[in-house]
Amino acid sequence: MAKRDQPAMRPVMDGRGLGFAVQAMAKREMPAMRPVINRGSLGSAPPVRAFERWNPAVRAAAGDEGDAVITILGAIGEDWWTDTDNSARRIGAELRRIGARDVTVHVNSPGGDFFEGLAIYNLLREHPQDVTVKVLGLAASAASIITMAGDTVMVPRAGFIMIHNVSAIAIGNRHDFREMADMLEPFDATLADIYSARTGLPKDDITRMLDREAWIGGAEAVEKGFADQLLPSDAMIEEDDPAADPAPAAHRLDSILARQGMPRAERRRLIKDIKGGTPSAADQGTPGAADTPSGLRDALDTLTSIRL
Template sequence: MADDTRTPAQADQQRNDEARKGKPKVVASDDLKSLAQAQRPRGALGRIKAEGENPRADRPGALPMPHRRSVSAYTPAPAIERWNADAAGVRAVEYGDNVITMFGPIGEDFWTGEGVTAKRVTAQLRAIGQRPAEVHINSFGGDMFEGIAIFNVLREHPQDVTIKVLGMAASAASIITMAGNRVEIGAASFIMIHNCSVMGGGNRHDFAELAAFLAPFDQAMADVYAERTGIDAKTIAKMMDDETYMSGSAAIEKGFADALLSAEKTKVDEAAKAADHQVNELRAMELQLVASGMSRSDARARIKKIKGTPGAALDTDATPGAGADDWLSDAAGLLSTIRS
């Protein structure tokens, strides 16, 4: 017998063609396929896994990382203010040893020395090991590019990843949410999507170059949202243009989440809420000062001077008479002046 010069794919195709010979074509097959696709649950990525299949097959593809790490994308102040009003301090009632918490800003946080980073998430996943992971998110967002890196880290976890939105998953945090095999969201929680937002300076050529640099990332994010939800990418892009907030039920209806999270599984930590409000005054003030024309370093130096402490991190355990009330009052006044 002569050597078979066909590739394995060609051989498989020929066998399939031969097997189909003489069999009548089912006229309604295309209609049945369309009907089955239409009845697929919103928010469920891919088909139901068989035992032993790779959970990563149910997640969107990896997102591109920027070649210019000198550019940082930050959540605008209005989103922080809404998080303050609706989501600050929301936590889960119970935690397991396979839970990763993402409370607060995405990326290194100058004001607390904390923040959610890809490096920290990688270490936590390594500790969880070959087990399903659960991610609790309550974040207004932060550095979009750090959010992309965290998304890529989570989607590579070899076991199922369940993401629970406890208060808000806005901006960069909404991207991270898309890395879950399953997404649960509180009825009073929100998911917010928008275009990549940055602050910068320069002439028109600099801004034209920056716009061209950002466009592929907005498109990549729109593609991930579209893959998860089944909504076409153009409609998603318009939602991003409009900076769209979705409550729990709306997020499920549109396919961004799979199920409601029981209210009994969440609580409001009043101490955490107070600390969140305090440090967010600093973050909002920093953004306002930068928007007024200051460099980020100058804005932080000005705030630190008003704050009256030698370090950057906020002392959330300040005692009465230690000056915390005084600097917060001064900071609030400055912020009000800037906004007006």
């Protein structure tokens, strides 16, 4: 099957994303203000709504694709919370391992890093043989970009592809917000180009879908060209204990902290504290305090002061 005539998109910023580049924009001093924009961020946090609708327990059933399979399950990029690696670096290594063979990509993801999504899209588009993308449950946000790279895309009848405009956390005065809006426009245009090339829909129609955040069910995805066919129901399984996966709750916490203005570096330190489980030295004399990681207590203290 010949490759679809789709543009090769190249990331135009580094992997940290716009969500964190605002603070260093032109390296100028900016007033300390609370964040007023955050709809998932270009940097690394998938949209909260996508996490609410994502079932991390969905996996591919045993198939006959052999070892020419790449799985993209969870957030796009390198996930601080769960140590999941869905980065372009890993996908590139998997493609080199597979070599010049047809490849199948299993996707079940609420989204994540916009630029990692673009890079993975490019890698899959440049693969010399056919790429089949199977959406196992959800391909939202950055994961939907990756899905568009498939020569053949399959989605379950009860599955979804979600597309929306790019977004960022912005801090500053009205001039900074206007500058941020201008900065985001080329990325929205890039998304419209990718989705339009895959579906054949006019860019104006795609832009309207991006503006309203479109959730596209399986049958509609096939009808509109986001997918080629429905995925058989027996191609998927659901693990017995989906609640055992901490990713949805962890990422909701990260999104809440980001909305409240906690810098990325502080959130990463907090995550390390929570994972390490090391009690604060000041708590050694407090009965029961050593049972709770200091970072977790900090997170809980922060959450109790947040008005949601």
